[in-house]
Amino acid sequence: AQSVTQLGSHVSVSEGALVLLRCNYSSSVPPYLFWYVQYPNQGLQLLLKYTSAATLVKGINGFEAEFKKSETSFHLTKPSAHMSDAAEYFCAVSAGNQGGKLIFGQGTELSVKP
Amino acid sequence: KAGVTQTPRYLIKTRGQQVTLSCSPISGHRSVSWYQQTPGQGLQFLFEYFSETQRNKGNFPGRFSGRQFSNSRSEMNVSTLELGDSALYLCASSLEGTQPQHFGDGTRLSIL
Numbered sequence: 713a714q715s716v717t718q719l720g721s722h723v724s725v726s727e728g729a730l731v732l733l734r735c736n737y738s739s740s741v742p743p744y745l746f747w748y749v750q751y752p753n754q755g756l757q758l759l760l761k762y763t764s765a766a767t768l769v770k771g772i773n774g775f776e777a778e779f780k781k782s783e784t785s786f787h788l789t790k791p792s793a794h795m796s797d798a799a800e801y802f803c804a805v806s807a808g809n810q811g812g813k814l815i816f817g818q819g820t821e822l823s824v825k826p
Numbered sequence: 827k828a829g830v831t832q833t834p835r836y837l838i839k840t841r842g843q844q845v846t847l848s849c850s851p852i853s854g855h856r857s858v859s860w861y862q863q864t865p866g867q868g869l870q871f872l873f874e875y876f877s878e879t880q881r882n883k884g885n886f887p888g889r890f891s892g893r894q895f896s897n898s899r900s901e902m903n904v905s906t907l908e909l910g911d912s913a914l915y916l917c918a919s920s921l922e923g924t925q926p927q928h929f930g931d932g933t934r935l936s937i938l
Contacts, residue, residue, distance in 0.1 A: 746926060755830070755916055755929035802869065812859040812920055812927060813882040816869035 714739045714805045718817035726825045731775075731790040733820045735803030738784065745786045746804045746814070747777055756802065762786060773797070798824045828853065830919050830930035838936045844905040847933045851898050851919030857881075858900040859927060860892060863914040872915075875900055876922075904935075912937045 719734040737743055744763050748756040760771025767779040777788045786803060803817040831850040839845050851858050859882075860872040871884040875894035892902045898919070904911055914934050918927035 748929075753931070755832075755931045756918075758926050758928065761926050804869075811876065811881045812857045812874040812918070813871050813884075814859070814861075814869075814918075814927060815871065816861075818868045 714743065714807055714815045716803050716805050716815055716817035718801075718803050718820050720820055721818060722821045722823065724823040724825060725793045727795055728792050731788070731793045731797065731822065733788040733801050733803075733822065735777075735786045735788065735817060736784050737786060737803070737805045739805055739807060741807045744806045745777075745779065746806075747771065747775070747786075747788050748802045748804060750800045750802065750819075752799075759788070759801075793822075793824045795824050795826065798822055830917055830928055832915075832917050832930035832933050834933060835931065836934050836936075838938060839907050840938050841907055841909060843907050844903065845907060845935060847902045847904075847915055847917075847935075849900045849902070849917030849919075849930060851900070851917075852928055855919035855921055855928075856898055857920045857922060857925075857927075858894055858898065859918045859920075860900070860902050861916045861918065862886075863916060863932070864912075869916070872902070907937050909937050911935065 715738040717736045746761045747759040760769045762779045770776045800821045804814040833848045857876045859874040874882040878894045889905045894900045914932045916932045918929045920927045
């Protein structure tokens with residue numbers, strides 16, 4: 713069975729500061745891992761995905777994430793926060809044999825202070 | 827390329843009624859998944875359809891059902907609505923299911 717834990721339901725950073733959103737997963741098979749972002753009154757937008765290729769994954773809008781198998785982590789980072797990054801971020805896992813079934817973490821709301 | 831389209835965007839129903847939500851996937855995508863999003867439970871997987879067959883199912887009661895048509899469009903039905911069914915219902919499509927899913931903007935269902 714798969715599960716995802718996102719540490720911190722709210723994270724606040726200053727504009728220009730490092731963004732670090734934490735995600736730990738549990739999976740009995742090699743996982744596919746994803747980060748999605750959700751803006752108010754919208755659906756989810758894919759930021760990046762890990763599918764067993766490079767462990768450091770680059771996504772859109774300057775975000776990247778590193779897959780660490782030994783720590784079962786897939787933390788999301790961005791070197792310099794922008795006001796437009798304020799949104800809710802979701803980490804998700806799926807198993808290759810589970811088709812289109814995604815298991816999501818509880819989400820982390822990112823606030824960016826000017 | 828058009829994205830995933832969900833209709834309607836907003837719905838208001840009363841307890842005991844039933845509702846049907848529609849999802850048109852990205853052209854060429856054969857997998858359609860449905861999720862329920864609530865403040866308390868977060869994002870929960872409902873079911874996935876692939877080539878008109880239900881391939882995966884989450885832990886929801888039988889009141890929640892779905893289907894997929896030959897053009898990959900999908901509908902989700904909820905019968906005997908309860909107050910707790912108030913949620914944002916999201917549809918996502920992908921080429922084969924294991925590929926990244928692309929989400930629609932959702933249908934916000936409110937039960938009075």
